[in-house]
Amino acid sequence: MKLFEFQGKKIFEEYGIPVPKSCLLLSPDSECRLSFPIVLKAQVLTGGRGKAGGVVAVDKNINLSAELKSILNLKIKERTAAAVLAEEKANIQHEFYLSITYRGDIATPVLIASSAGGVDIEEVASITPEKVLTIPFNPLLGPLSHQVAYLAKAIGCSDGIALKSIIGKLYAIMRDYDAKLVEINPLASTPDGLCALDAKILLDDKAAYRQEKRFSNIIDELNNNQLPVEDFDIQKKGTITYVPLKGSVGLISDGAGTGMLTLDLIKDAGSEAANFCEMGGITSPQVIYDAMEAVVANPKVKSLLIVLIGGFNRMDEMAEGIIKFIREHNMSLPVVIRMCGTMEEVGLEMMRKASIPTYDNLDEAVLKAVALAGGGS
Ligand code: GDP
Numbered sequence: 001m002k003l004f005e006f007q008g009k010k011i012f013e014e015y016g017i018p019v020p021k022s023c024l025l026l027s028p029d030s031e032c033r034l035s036f037p038i039v040l041k042a043q044v045l046t047g048g049r050g051k052a053g054g055v056v057a058v059d060k061n062i063n064l065s066a067e068l069k070s071i072l073n074l075k076i077k078e079r080t081a082a083a084v085l086a087e088e089k090a091n092i093q094h095e096f097y098l099s100i101t102y103r104g105d106i107a108t109p110v111l112i113a114s115s116a117g118g119v120d121i122e123e124v125a126s127i128t129p130e131k132v133l134t135i136p137f138n139p140l141l142g143p144l145s146h147q148v149a150y151l152a153k154a155i156g157c158s159d160g161i162a163l164k165s166i167i168g169k170l171y172a173i174m175r176d177y178d179a180k181l182v183e184i185n186p187l188a189s190t191p192d193g194l195c196a197l198d199a200k201i202l203l204d205d206k207a208a209y210r211q212e213k214r215f216s217n218i219i220d221e222l223n224n225n226q227l228p229v230e231d232f233d234i235q236k237k238g239t240i241t242y243v244p245l246k247g248s249v250g251l252i253s254d255g256a257g258t259g260m261l262t263l264d265l266i267k268d269a270g271s272e273a274a275n276f277c278e279m280g281g282i283t284s285p286q287v288i289y290d291a292m293e294a295v296v297a298n299p300k301v302k303s304l305l306i307v308l309i310g311g312f313n314r315m316d317e318m319a320e321g322i323i324k325f326i327r328e329h330n331m332s333l334p335v336v337i338r339m340c341g342t343m344e345e346v347g348l349e350m351m352r353k354a355s356i357p358t359y360d361n362l363d364e365a366v367l368k369a370v371a372l373a374g375g376g377s
């Protein structure tokens, strides 16, 4: 789950990372009691706001409400801002990039930093990768003094002590929140010292089960401000993995292998999946019900293909969940189901009684789902 900048900054503040004085404005008429000049920042879950006109510095004599209106109407990478964060404008001397994330290939957390922070960091990383420094560190010890000293020198940050303190706090946030990424870009040096002008925190949805309090606080805060909770509900539901794709067939499978195979078959049939939901090993009627809810919620889905090869997974339970979902939602979307394996006879009998057709043959089921989605070769 991605946090909005204002949420990230709130966490930064709690941990003592310097951030500008700010207030969240939810509508063009919201009042703002900061001292001008201020910077208005679109709260939208994507980067590149600066370049898209979503970060605007304004002075006292502007029409704040008109400015807010235009930021709230702005399209930034297909998204519109849910709110605007107003901040007292910092006097930037230099912009650094600083983040902590995990690198799976070397199985350690890494500190990433650059002296060329700011809105062009992506270009910097691809055109002049030597300007981006990556320092792996021991997850149990955290970034060590000599690593931070080396980093400060390499990026030309003269305030090594403040940098060390910020890095320590970033890593504390990363651990406490089970974050996958904690990023400050830019980390600005100002006459008052280092200051985080942007905040990006990506939480690991798979850790939601042990972060229930934090996740629910974050979601409550969004709900209270009538802000969207994007792409999260489904991930919260335990073993389900949800992958959004580009096509028109919604796919649910009871394991990753079956899912990958079926994705290939859909492609062979000349179509493409709209999304893909894999339920993990151990399932229940509720899990398939949740998976259907997640997949069907995507308006791109024109037919739903459910492929179950029951090992641990029981077909009577799957049938129970599927029938319940279809009945409760009075579902008109075409569904193609292939089920076999554990408790197959009972499951198939339940489906027959519910007048929901099933398929024995996987290839046939795939072709049918592709045809119903209006695709195919
Ligand atoms: P992003 O483009 O979505 O990453 O948005 P940022 O919050 O990083 O802002 C983009 C750019 O706006 C920064 O790199 C700064 O150059 C500029 N900016 C943001 N806040 C301030 C500020 O308080 N003062 C000044 N002078 N510039 C700012």
Ligand code: MN
Binding pocket: 118, 119, 185, 186, 198
């Ligand atoms: Mn930024």
